[in-house]
Amino acid sequence: MxxxxxxxxxxxxxxxxxxxxxxxxxxxxxxxxxxxxxxxxxxLTLEAMTERQGRTRARALVHKLIAEEAPRLGVTVTRIAIRDQRTRWGSCSSRGTLSFNWRLVLAPPEVAGYVVVHELCHLREPSHSPRFWRLVAGARPGYSEQRRWLAEHGWELQAYTPS
Ligand SMILES: [Zn+2]
Incomplete structure (x- = not known):
């Protein structure tokens, strides 16, 4: 196929x-x-970078996005972690720690923005309820396109080998 x-x-x-x-x-x-x-x-044509460079950029990107979006969503982030998660792009713990995959820096900016907004919305609504998706849509009206991009290209980012 x-x-x-x-x-x-x-x-x-x-x-x-x-x-x-x-x-x-x-x-x-x-x-x-x-x-x-x-x-x-x-x-995709992905820019060459070491994992260390990727993590540094991811941290800066995530911090910038959270500084913009958290006040709008009325949430406070207690801790941010940058990881190399094989199966997920972001996660949110019950203690308010948000974790993000450093490979997000390889994605288009709007896709990284959607992932950050998704996790921020979990601080208000832990489950993927209709209320949760309304919150996401409020902050990122085009989010379904960004989800589709991740479904189509996520594996390419996961398969990326840092230089
Ligand atoms: Zn979620």
Whole structure:
């Protein structure tokens, strides 16, 4: 299966032998090459940086966004942590610590903004209730587009290897 912006995927029945898969790939090599050449989006071009640089930038970005958005949302942040979380972009503890994935600096600014606003809204509404999403929409009217971007490209940011 070849989907835009994703590595090609081969779907085979369970217990298909490695040999059969290789033979299939050989057989369809030309087709696969044509599909990949036609794929409109060849992935993101991500700026080279070390993890340390990424974390420093992420911290500055998150602090700036929180300084702008927290007063508007009427919330106070007690602690900010920058992490390398494999599965999430941000999280909010019951004690008011907000954690963010440093890889957010690789995302477009509006996407990073949405993730920060999402976690800030959890300080007012812990669950993903309709009330929560109304709060998010109030601060980021285009948030569904930013969620879609993360669903489509998040894996590319997670796969990024710092230099
Ligand atoms: Zn959430």
């Amino acid at each position: 070849v989907a835009p912006g994703r590595p090609p995927e081969v779907v085979v029945p369970l217990r298909t032998s490695e040999w059969t898969i290789r033979a299939l790939l050989d057989q369809h090599e030309g087709w696969l090459a044509r599909q990949l050449a036609r794929a409109p989006e060849r992935g």
